[in-house]
Structure formats: structure tokens, C-alpha cells
Amino acid sequence: MLRLRELADHLGVSTATVSRALNDKPGVSAETRRKVVAAAQEMSYRPNAAARALITATTRTVVFAVHRHHFPLSVDPFYPGIMRGLEETLAAEHYGVLLLTLSDEDLRAGPGTLPVLQEGRADALVAAGPDIPPQFILAAAGRSMPVILVDNALRETAIPTVTADDPGGCRDATRHLIDIHGHRSIALLRGTPGWVSSDGRADGYCDAMKAAELEPRVVSVEDTTIATGAVALIEVLEAWPDTTAIVAVNDAMAIGAIRQAAKLSRRVPEDLAVVGFDDISWAALSDPPLTTVRVPIVQIGRRAGRVLLDHFEDVITVSSRTTLATELIVRSSCGCDESPAPVMNSSGPRRHETDHE
Amino acid sequence: MLRLRELADHLGVSTATVSRALNDKPGVSAETRRKVVAAAQEMSYRPNAAARALITATTRTVVFAVHRHHFPLSVDPFYPGIMRGLEETLAAEHYGVLLLTLSDEDLRAGPGTLPVLQEGRADALVAAGPDIPPQFILAAAGRSMPVILVDNALRETAIPTVTADDPGGCRDATRHLIDIHGHRSIALLRGTPGWVSSDGRADGYCDAMKAAELEPRVVSVEDTTIATGAVALIEVLEAWPDTTAIVAVNDAMAIGAIRQAAKLSRRVPEDLAVVGFDDISWAALSDPPLTTVRVPIVQIGRRAGRVLLDHFEDVITVSSRTTLATELIVRSSCGCDESPAPVMNSSGPRRHETDHE
DNA sequence: AAGGTGTTCGCAATCGCTTGCGCTATCTTT
């Protein structure tokens, strides 16, 4: 491998000059800079990352951390999609993304035991998903490593966050059932409380119901899978037999509900309208095709990347909580015969952010 | 951050001794070693990765490269699953895994333009998938960076490889249709020729057919999606209307075929038996549930990790081509009413490998 | 003509760790 020294000797200048020329630092004449850049290009010189990292204390690497059981999710490549978005935008600036899958053990032991986070191998941590415990996140943030959360949020902290507009998306979906199809008896199938996405979606449902002066009907179950979706539907129909429409906090539960409805010989959407959330790839392929709320998975990752790049560029940000718009994807499981043009989330793209300096 | 120097001063020994003690190098008494290790633990000392990398010319990092459009695949988290397996086993030895998603442009330009591969930021490259062009792989391997291929292979090279037993799996699936269900008119739905997985699976199908003295019926289409599966089925039925069973090279095509069969009012499995390949999460959920061949996704990644670790441990390997066993998962789309115990791939786990030294 | 200002560039220190080599003390051998 060609070293800086050799390039400098070849040009008859000092390493200092070459370094400054290549890094766009002042103190080099335009003429010299041109020559240096040309020679570097010509001889295909690449700076050694380790040497640079040693002195700049910066690695151009960020860690993407996610619960091991959720990468990928059994049913959907949600976090891989986010990671890909992150990698796309960071790679453009020559940053790399390290994957770190966390076992339950790791989460209990905290970030102190993870070499990747401890040996100065990364400049920042992107923690994905609501099941990374706050104490883990705070411990990582405490070690003066920038942390940013995706598909998660922590109240009472200044930790930057990128999420989808869960409340808005679920509000739109619920409203669609109320306004377009005239449903009055709409139940929510939700998962584990405490997860920000589930909570946000539940809030959106309740908002829409209350705005229409309807009584919310909520069933909570552990986990948000096809199996629990089926169970939740049974509970709903026992508690409120007159229910005509279902909002599920994710597509897996919605599909579970649809399958359970078939077993109970309730036709979807004639007897029971169903809408989901996420727009996983199989939503379009279920029978009937599932009306759902698309979350901009890759864009979440991209935006997280942008936030980080701003941070590295010394754009000092006091607080940064980004919410990305969702999109209602209308298919036939809600009773719409043919798909009209997609309806944008009424709240539109939003970014709550306070930039300073 | 605590430096080696400070630890050494604290103990009243030299940095050399501390370094040797911590790295299990000879030249330190058991007693001193004990003390050093204890103090390091106590003061939670972590070596600086950059400094170490600079002198050892080794980074404890490997790159996982995959085509950007395939991470994740639209329908299935195949490569994320492999990456997770890779990360799991490498993390145990304190190695990190960098994700690199390659655009078509990157693939054309070659590895020379990618900072992550050029700046000495990684010790090895794991290239995933059949659509990374040979020239790209060879160029990367040429730069004295170890390369290993997963879900791909290159003839006439010594590049280590980890793949699933595609021929074996497809042979088993085909045999199942012949031996258990007595089918004689079995067609193969296959995708783009040249992709090792597709080719291997097609070979396995042909082998089984020839062994039973049956005429192969093969339809090739571009791409292996639900849509092309449907198209391929139409072609099959036009060419051979008496076909009673279908082998598809992946589950997406199989599901496409099942859906198309429904449109043509052929019942599955009564009029047409269908088997797929991959066992994606939705195979069990399709209607009818899909008989398919499970490929050990995460294990492929794990094995790739092991091969790399061996390499880093200076286990010199002349050639290494690992084939992992698949498993036939019998569900009702092939005509089996209830699922018997899963049938192991008859070829069993195999590893063609020549270790030297 | 002397001094001031500004630009361009090189010297050398530094980042935190590893490791070859040499020194000392202890142990074994003849």
C-alpha cells in the first residue's frame, strides 16, 4: 500500500503539505494542491484509516444496534430496511455502518461489555427498536458517544430520534373507516404497551374515535404476531359482538385477524373491515389484499444518516426529533373495491427540530 | 479514556509488559500476568482499536457486501439473515461486521472506488449473492484481501464458498413428488440462468427426473418473483397440459404459480401439486400451506464466520467450499394432508474442504 | 531601506499500542 510519505517524496514536498492538500485544509497554494491531488489520483493513493483514526480520534464508522431476535423480524425485514437507508446515505460520505445484534444477555450487561462500542471503533450509535432498554441507551450516551434512536424514543432526554408518524397514520386509517365507509363500531388490536410505536398508533386510533364521538374499543395482547392477532380478534368479538371494523397496530396482527375471521365465517370486508399498519410486502398479497399504512422504512434510515452527518459536520443541534409521514394504502380489506389514488397522511411531512448555531 | 500507559504506571511496570500480559503473549510471569489482567478488569481498560490496527495492520472488522436492491429482498430477508449469522459468530471473537450495499454503479466501477474496502478498514470481504460480478470479486481478492462467497460460487478459483445444498434440496423435493405421490409429469419453474442457486436447483430437479426415467420439463423466466411464477405456470400448461406437479426454484415463484392455478381453476394440490424452495416465512401461511425446502439462512452466515475465524487464526486452507444441508418441509401444497416428521436432506451435512498444515 | 504583513511550506511532535532487542537475575550444567 502506498503511504503518504511516498507520495510526498515522489512530489518533492513534505507529508504535511500533501495531507493539507488532500484534506482541503488552508496553507497550500492552489497550484501545489492541484499537483498533489492529481498525483494522488494518478497513483491511487488511499489514506490509512487506522492512522487517521488514531490522531483524529474519529473513525468514520457508526454502529447500528438492534435486538438480535429482530434482525430480521420473523415476518418482515423492517430493521434491515432501516439499516440499508442508513448505509446508503452514510456511504456517500465515506462512512461505514457496523451491525451490532444484541442478545438479551448483552442488553442486561449493558454497553460496557461490547468491544465494538468500547474500543473507539465507532463515532456514533444508532439504536433501533423499542426493546433496547433505556438504561442501555443512557449508558451508551453517557460515554460521550452520540446516540440516535430510530423506531423508538425516550421521554425526558435530548437524544435525537427518527420515527414514523404512528399516531397520524393510525388516525388516518381509522378516519378512513369512519368517513369513507361509515363504520361506527371499530375496535383496535394492539400489542405490548410501552413500545412507542404501539402506543403512538393506539393514540392515533383513540384520537380519531374521540373526534368522531365514538367509543374506543381496545384489546391488548402480548406480542404483535399473526397468532396474537387471531387471539385478539376473538376477544374483540366476545366483548363487542357488533364490531364491524378492525384496526390492527401492524400487518401481522391484521392478517391474523383476517384468518381468524375466515374461521368464524365472517367475510372480509363485507362483515368485517380490516386495516393494518406497516405495509409489509405480504400485505398486498393477502386475501383480501390488506388496506394498511405504509411506513417509510428506508427513509427512516436515510434521515437518521442525515442527522448524524449534520452532527459530524459540527452542526450543533440542541434537540432533534424527526417524524416521517406515513401513507394510507387503500386495498380491498376495508371495503374499497378498487384502489383510489393513495391518500397522503393528512399531517404531511413534519420535522420538529431546533437547530442552534 | 484510560490508556495503556496509565495502566502500566499504576502498576509500576512497563507498557510492554502490560501489552504482553493482556494479549497472552509469552515473556510475562504468571504472577505479573494475573496482576495486570486484574487491574485491567478493575479499571475497565479497553485497548484503542485504531492504535492497535495501525501497528498490527489488522482491524478485526469484516465487510458484508450485497447488492443494494437485495438488502433486503422485496419478499424475504434472506441476506439480512445471513448477515445476522455472520455477525453472531464474529462478534463472539470481538470482530465487527460492516454492511456495504452495492449499487449497480459500484459494481461497474469495481472495488477500487469504495473507501471501506480501500483504506484498510477491514480484514476480509464476504460477498453475498450471485449478482456480484466475478470481475468485482476477483479485483477485490487481488488486493490481497481475503474474500469469501456466500450464496454464490466462482468456478476455477480457490475462493472459499458457503452455499446451501441446492441440488440436493431440489432433488429431494422432486423425489418426494415422484416417490410419495406418484407424479410422472413434473415441471420445473426456474429463473435467470447463470445464478448458481437457480442452476443448482435446476440440476437437482433434472437429476431426480432422470433417475426416475422421466422427461424433464423446464420453463425459464427472467427474475424469480410471484409475477414471473404465474407467467411460468401459464407457459408450462401451454407446453404440457397434462402436467400434474410443479417444482419452483423459490417460494415466490411457487406462490405465484399457486395463485395463477386458482385463476385457471385448477385446485392445489388436487389438480396440481406445488413445491417451492427457501421456506420463507410466508410459505407456511400461503393457501394451501406450501411444501418447500428450507435453506439454513442464518447457519450460512455462521459458517462463513467460522471459515473467516479459522483464516484469521492462521489455519491455512488451500480450498474451502462448504455446502449446508437443506431440509424438506412437507405441507399440504404437495398433497400431503398432514405434515409428517420433516425429512432430512438425504445427502446430509457435507463439507468439501481440504485443510493443509 | 527598514520594518510589517501574509502566504506557503517543512520540521517534528503526537495519537496509543506492539514488538525486537538487550539487560539482569536465576537456574542448570560440567
Next chain:
DNA sequence: AAAGATAGCGCAAGCGATTGCGAACACCTT
């Protein structure tokens, strides 16, 4: 008892980049 072998440890030289500081030079200003 002298000489050689061995083990344990420290000194100091790197690894390949970045960067503060001063030197050299050109160009103005008084």
C-alpha cells in the same frame, strides 16, 4: 565454581497519518 541457558522485563523504535509552530520568501507600506 565458572560458564552457559533461560525467563522476565524495560527501552525505544516504529505503525501512517495530522497539526502547531516557526522559517523562508514575496509583497506592501512608511
